[in-house]
Amino acid sequence: MAPKTPQWRGLAEQIAQEIAAGTAGYRPGDQLPQIRELVAQGKGSKTTILAAYKALEAEGLVSMVRGHGTKVRERPPHQIRRHQERYVWEKRLARRPGEERRSQGVIDKDTSLDHDQIETHATFSTIPADANLAERFGVETGTLMLHRQYWHSTSGDTTALSLIDSYLVHEVAARNPDLLDSSKEPWPGGTHHQLSTIGIEIDRIDDGVRTRLATQAEARKLGIPVGGAVILLDKTSVSTDGDVVEYSHVVLAGERTELQYSVPLERWTQ
Template identity: 30%
Template sequence: MSQPIDRRADRPVYKQLADDLRRRILAGEFPHGGPLPSEAQLSLEYDAVSRTMVRQGLTLLKNEGLVSSQHGRGWYVRRHREVRRMASTRYQAELDQVARAAETRDSTPFHYDHRDFERFTLDKRGEDVPADAELAEVFDVPEGTVLFRRTFTFHFDGEPHRRSYSYLLRDMFDGTAVLDVANEPWPGGTMAQLDLVGVRVTAVDEIVNARMPTPEESRALQIDDGVPVLAVRRLMYAGERVVEACVDIVIPADRVSLHYRTELSDPRPPA
């Protein structure tokens, strides 16, 4: 139930309206994914405040990521999305797959965090692209070197969850099944693919940045207004050489929890 607007208060009317709607949403009065009253209804409910004030209050909540708008359909409470864990330990688990027979490997490293990741479906595209200045620096090759780019969009329970742009040096895999994305998901993941050509991964860098999604990412991943994405840059090394680069793995920030663990050694000599 709404609380009255205090027109004599120092706090602007639209912020009071947003405060009260926020309270009601968090209290469960309006369910996740459900509609809010129309702007006209809210105007009447909040002591006949103007539609402009109502819209400003709703926009404030939209910028907080609490509500969203649908053109021609009104305002909705953002629906709750399942948060999935991504742990750094998945890389050691992936490398451990290399020693196993292909038919006994997990299909992707996602299995190491969630067994229900086997329910995913994968939109996939592979193509040759020339290395731009950034990728040429990453791989330490001349600009224009041919790379094989794999664009993967992962869907869970029918909904898009994340997208990755993975690059490999094209000449490393000429004549191999790796260049046919129809073979994805590859048993054992990328490290098993690299092992196919005798390359053993020795280290992985992950660099995580937050940013707002591009319009194309918002459409493809069905990202609600006001929600940033995590852009996870992953570089796989064999010794000092980068042999695979994900630039980037793009995940809406309300759908993932990144979990990193670092084993520490005691600097004191043993007694």
Template identity: 30%
Template sequence: MPDRPAYLRIADTLREGIRDGSLPQGTRLPTMAELCAAHGVSEIVVRQAVALLRGEGLVETRRGGGTVVRVVPPARRVAMERYRGVSRPMAVPETTFTRDQRIGWEDYRLDREFTRVRADDDLGALFELPTGTELLRRRFVFYARGEPQQISVNFLPWDLVGDTPVSDPAREPWPGGTLAQLAYLGHPPTRVEESVRSRMPTPEEAETLRMTRGVPVLAITRRLLSGAGIMEVCRDIVLPADRVILDYSIDL
């Protein structure tokens, strides 16, 4: 068997150092000249090795700061139980997001964009409504302590929310979030359905969430039901996959 290409062997060495902690997060990698001398290769070979690690989301190159081991914040655990009780009156304002992030209301920020749209075939099927049904589209970017953590695009039937405070972006953030809004409208959610898939982020998502190349996202499609009625469809909730662990439990 031929030897592995030099750039793969260099990448293996650096990757092992990152994983065993000898190259801790935030540590600057050896310079290009040092890596060339240590491995007896050209600068082109070292650049290939570093590009491979960058594509895996292990390192990032900073302008004027060299290449460093990427700092990955501890992943937060998100469980289905986060939906319980949020729609009820609360002494301190919170949402499922602030619960997940364990932050207070003062550390919570929400960018929002509201538009009136018509359901395409996919949304019509999710709502079990005819294609072309009028919907309120709401795009949110969620921030914790000033850092963007999540994008959510949700839809609500216009005949449910039109001309109500729920369709007013100035009322956001709303304590209790969408669950509390549906309860306010007289349709408290009784069931949550989520479908999770993994994919690479779009360029716009990666820029908004300040993501490093090579990191996928979790895209969650959610439906909120009140009785037999489908009150909300979220397509999608977008989360950087290295920042969250989804916990699911089923009582048997």
């Protein structure tokens, strides 16, 4: 005989079905009933209902905040990052007229949202290169770097679509003072156009992809459960002169990010 489903699991599955169906009271942002209300309705003990809510939180369906109850999570857009197509498209955009560059970007391309639905948040600072950055850029440890921190969100939402730490050699970026000014973001045409203003063309981009569990800070910002999976993308841009000109460390929510690659292969000679 099959084991009986625990009461907390049955309740969690019932609520999950209501959320999936978009039932009134179970839509994104809605407050779920207080635990004491469900106890009064005979849904189970306080321990049972708390276990059900914790299971739903672990599955990313709700968020529990002490003193503020349990809410159905907003669902940020799914991202499909077709990196070969994405990088070629972004480089071409840098050569387009200013009006065209200002009206589109890779984030809206990834999410299929309109450009004006995306908000860009940027903070710039100057830091000395640690051993890792120095090795990546081929510079001395302690060399001043421009550290650019970005995150993007949909209009009116505080959930980050991704977390980006970007680095440039400060002396190189300073050839155009506008590149040091975070108020210029979002920059029409992105990094490709920014570097073109100081005479640099990106020749290739090397990606490294791995995964790990989210830290508490990452989970809070990305709107995923603590301990949920994140995708880590190390993106290195190399100039036509063979120099590393930009390095980005990108953190993406694993539950709503898909990486797609199409790799053309050399044909065998007949």
